[in-house]
Amino acid sequence: MTSDPILSKPVVCIMGPTASGKTALAVELAKAIHGEVVSVDSALIYTDMNIGTAKPTEKEKQGIVHHLIDILNPEQSYSVADFIRDASVCIEDILERGKIPILAGGTMMYFNALHHGISEIPAADxxxxxxxxxxxxxxxxxxxxxxxxxxxxxxxxxxxxxxxxxxxxxxxxxxxxxxxxxxxxxEKKPMPSYDFFNFALMTEDRALLHSRIEKRFKTMLDAGLIDEVQEIISNYTINPDLPSMRSVGYRQVFEYLAKDIDYDTMVEKGIAATRQLAKRQITWLRGWENTEWLDINEDNNLQRVMQKVCVTRQ
Missing domain, CATH: 1.10.20.140 (Histone, subunit A)
Known part of the structure; x- marks a missing residue:
């Protein structure tokens, strides 16, 4: 983040653990500051994976353009380098059109690479x-x-x-x-220079976050997550080692449909895996520099973000 009065490439980052409300905040911010949302999520890239990824619906998007959603099918892989390439194109395009890129998601490896660069590691052998x-x-x-x-x-x-x-x-x-x-x-490759505004939705009340995670996973099941995974298995050549099926929730439902575990175990493992993901995301964020922390329980987070971004950009 920078305090320079004139910023050439402002980019807002809305980070946080799963179930912390990143998408909703990003949409409200985009409406307020003439922005577009770039998804920073390794699961939202996949078509037909809607319920288990909490993919925003058209109603939830509220007319705001979202990028890097539904760009691959569940059989395909997507690397950090792929994300950097695609996200950079999106960011430059949004800036050139006079809008503000708002990067929102919880895949911290993507955020880290965008901020600090990536190594040109060879493809898989x-x-x-x-x-x-x-x-x-x-x-x-x-x-x-x-x-x-x-x-x-x-x-x-x-x-x-x-x-x-x-x-x-x-x-x-x-x-x-x-x-x-x-x-x-x-041997990291340097990234384009952006003026990052970093915000992290967090809570010190771990029990509250765990409760939100449990409620959301059970809501996904009620909404048809099992049927969604069954459709993916029917329509694509799928195995549990594919990146898409390693996403939390999908792996556990895949195991259930394969009759490796029973329903109750699937629910228990799905919730536990999501909590572990949130813990890893929080660990990443605690080491993040130049970041404004936002409590998920507060009602004034949009105002705080707007004040920081708009005052700095004046």
Whole structure:
């Protein structure tokens, strides 16, 4: 965030954990300051995934243009680099038309890359990945993590041994390029210079957030989340390892439809996974610099954001 009186590329960021009210605030702000919303959400990019992603309806959008929603089908993958490319195009287009880009969402890796740049890490090597998958089956996740510890201790220290997906990616990068993932990440590509206004919707009342998460997940189920996932399975070539099906809620319903878990367990796991996601988002945000904190219980958040943005831009 900057306090310069003249800003050439103002970009407002509305961040926060899931179920904190980011979309509603972004829409109200866009109406007030002549803005458009750019979604910063790794699940909203997928078509036919509406209920479980809390995708805003046309009524909820209130006529405000939203970008980077429904741009892929659930079979496809989308990287951080893809987001940076697409978001940058959206931001520049919105600015050129004299409007204000309002980035709203909870995928903190996307926000982090947009603020600090990304490393040009090579694309996945599927042959190497297949070999590593065989090793996981044979030796287990702990053994694989130890292999990563030996070649890339910096990455291993940041990745939990029970996170085989990230361990696999780190080993895959090393085996296919001869350079560690941590070394690739150290070589960040600079991002275009934007004048960021960062706002985080938060609450110190963790019980309140947990209650909102539980209520929202159960509302999604009542709205037809199970049928939505069944339709996706019927219409696309889907497996549980696809990025779309790793989204919270969808993975648990997928397991339920596969008869791996019963209904009550699905509900319990869905709520727990969403709470864990919120916890990770909050951890990201607590380390975020130059950020205005907004309490989700307050009624004057729109006014606070407008005052900060409009006063600085005068």
């Amino acid at each position: 599927h042959d190497v990945r297949a070999i590593i998958a065989e090793q996981i089956t044979k030796h287990g996740s702990a053994w694989l993590h130890q292999q990563l510890q030996e070649v890339d201790p910096a990455s291993a220290d940041k990745i939990h041994p029970n996170d085989p997906q990230r361990v696999t990616r780190a080993l895959e990068v090393f085996k296919s390029t001869g350079k560690t993932l941590s070394a690739w990440k150290a």
